[in-house]
Amino acid sequence: MAQPQQSAGAEAEQPPLRVGMVGYAFMGAAHSQGWRTVGRVFDLPRRPVLAAVCGRDAAAVRAAADRHGWAAAETDWRALIARDDVDLVDICTPGDSHAEIAVAALAAGKHVLCEKPLANTVEEAEAMVRAAEEARERGQLAMVGFNYRRVPATALARRMVAEGRLGRLRHVRVTYLQDWLVDPEFPLTWRLRKEHAGSGSLGDLGAHIVDLAQYVAGEQLSGVSALTETFVRERPLAEAVKGLSAAATGGTGQVTVDDAALFTARFPSGALASFEATRYATGRKNALRLELNGERGSLAFDLERLNELSYHDGTESPAHAGFRRILVTEPEHPYLDAWWPPGHGLGYEHTFVHQARDLVHAIAEGRQPDPSFADGLQVQRVLAAVEESAEKNSVYTPIAV
Numbered sequence: 001m002a003q004p005q006q007s008a009g010a011e012a013e014q015p016p017l018r019v020g021m022v023g024y025a026f027m028g029a030a031h032s033q034g035w036r037t038v039g040r041v042f043d044l045p046r047r048p049v050l051a052a053v054c055g056r057d058a059a060a061v062r063a064a065a066d067r068h069g070w071a072a073a074e075t076d077w078r079a080l081i082a083r084d085d086v087d088l089v090d091i092c093t094p095g096d097s098h099a100e101i102a103v104a105a106l107a108a109g110k111h112v113l114c115e116k117p118l119a120n121t122v123e124e125a126e127a128m129v130r131a132a133e134e135a136r137e138r139g140q141l142a143m144v145g146f147n148y149r150r151v152p153a154t155a156l157a158r159r160m161v162a163e164g165r166l167g168r169l170r171h172v173r174v175t176y177l178q179d180w181l182v183d184p185e186f187p188l189t190w191r192l193r194k195e196h197a198g199s200g201s202l203g204d205l206g207a208h209i210v211d212l213a214q215y216v217a218g219e220q221l222s223g224v225s226a227l228t229e230t231f232v233r234e235r236p237l238a239e240a241v242k243g244l245s246a247a248a249t250g251g252t253g254q255v256t257v258d259d260a261a262l263f264t265a266r267f268p269s270g271a272l273a274s275f276e277a278t279r280y281a282t283g284r285k286n287a288l289r290l291e292l293n294g295e296r297g298s299l300a301f302d303l304e305r306l307n308e309l310s311y312h313d314g315t316e317s318p319a320h321a322g323f324r325r326i327l328v329t330e331p332e333h334p335y336l337d338a339w340w341p342p343g344h345g346l347g348y349e350h351t352f353v354h355q356a357r358d359l360v361h362a363i364a365e366g367r368q369p370d371p372s373f374a375d376g377l378q379v380q381r382v383l384a385a386v387e388e389s390a391e392k393n394s395v396y397t398p399i400a401v
């Protein structure tokens with residue numbers, strides 16, 4: 001992980017970074033936590049200011065602004081990106097609006113943070129990359145929000161792989177299991193319609209695990225063989241939506257995305273990978289699990305125990321070798337020098353604090369933040385290859401470069 005150049009007392013050397021956020025529900029609340037907290041924990045070269053938040057309902061967005069600490073409220077994202085007191089636009093809306101908002105915000109001279117998946121299609125993601133490359137020449141930077149890279153244990157896993165502790169990788173095994181769709185009466189929210197979400201479990205959970213697997217392994221997938229399925233094809237129409245929950249109205253509608261996506265894949269190094277993304281894993285709430293097996297050792301991570309990393313050092317004598325638990329709370333571990341004493345663990349929301357911290361440093365130092373829009377496009381190409389393979393009876397499908 002690129003370490004920012006920390007300089008104690010550097011705060012206020014540069015002007016504040018004024019943030020305007022679009023969308024204030026699940027991710028909007030999480031990003032608000034990140035922007036509010038980051039400057040209180042980390043030394044930053046620019047101080048984030050929660051300048052304005054945007055929704056579509058005037059009363060609801062004003063209430064969200066007050067709850068989450070935003071100074072102003074807007075009801076049209078075009079007005080938000082036109083504001084002189086906004087330097088960075090943070091996009092926390094469903095995928096159908098990512099491309100339009102990001103391209104317009106970059107054209108308006110703003111930096112951009114965009115939630116994952118970068119877009120709903122490869123074509124939209126390509127347009128976003130073109131806009132980001134042009135903007136970069138003007139000094140504006142763009143990043144996509146794959147926050148699971150910012151769990152200290154996953155960042156440590158990447159560091160250990162890069163140090164060669166696992167040797168040549170043979171297997172990368174990743175699953176992302178949730179269960180909020182098990183009930184066939186669960187309503188038809190935007191996540192279940194292709195025109196809003198692009199795809200289902202694939203773009204939602206699969207995008208995360210493709211990015212995380214590539215980030216930890218340090219290389220990009222070259223091809224996939226896939227199966228997808230939609231188990232429940234018709235659901236009650238949705239009324240109020242909150243986070244992953246929703247209330248039903250009368251009538252039903254079609255589910256137009258996948259419920260589950262399973263795929264195997266190859267890395268150019270020869271390592272094999274397997275992925276499973278589903279919202280039907282009864283009893284599993286947010287079980288993102290990653291295991292890597294190399295010639296010299298193995299690593300295993302489970303998001304439901306996110307302060308821990310399991311490590312097997314295969315070079316030790318078999319007499320006493322075995323998986324051991326690294327409690328990832330030491331100041332030597334990624335991000336942890338600014339937090340609590342060892343053993344006082346972190347949680348889900350801290351990934352958004354770390355995301356804000358990394359982005360602020362990159363902008364202040366004028367360097368490209370990771371993951372870039374180009375990285376987001378590459379993940380989109382993997383998702384497209386998965387869909388193509390699944391449509392063709394799982395035929396092995398190379399990832400477009």
Ligand SMILES: NC(=O)c1ccc[n+]([C@@H]2O[C@H](COP(=O)([O-])OP(=O)(O)OC[C@H]3O[C@@H](n4cnc5c(N)ncnc54)[C@H](O)[C@@H]3O)[C@@H](O)[C@H]2O)c1
Nearest residue numbers: 023024025026027028055092093094095115116117147243
């Ligand atoms: N990083 C993660 O762990 C993670 C988790 C969940 C969702 N996401 C991603 O975050 C994005 C948003 O998901 P969510 O769960 O927050 O959805 P959500 O339904 O909870 O919230 C969406 C928000 O966008 C607003 N919105 C929609 N269209 C708008 C428009 N045209 N103008 C202004 N506001 C608009 C809605 O009013 C709402 O506030 C998606 O891309 C999703 O894939 C990421």
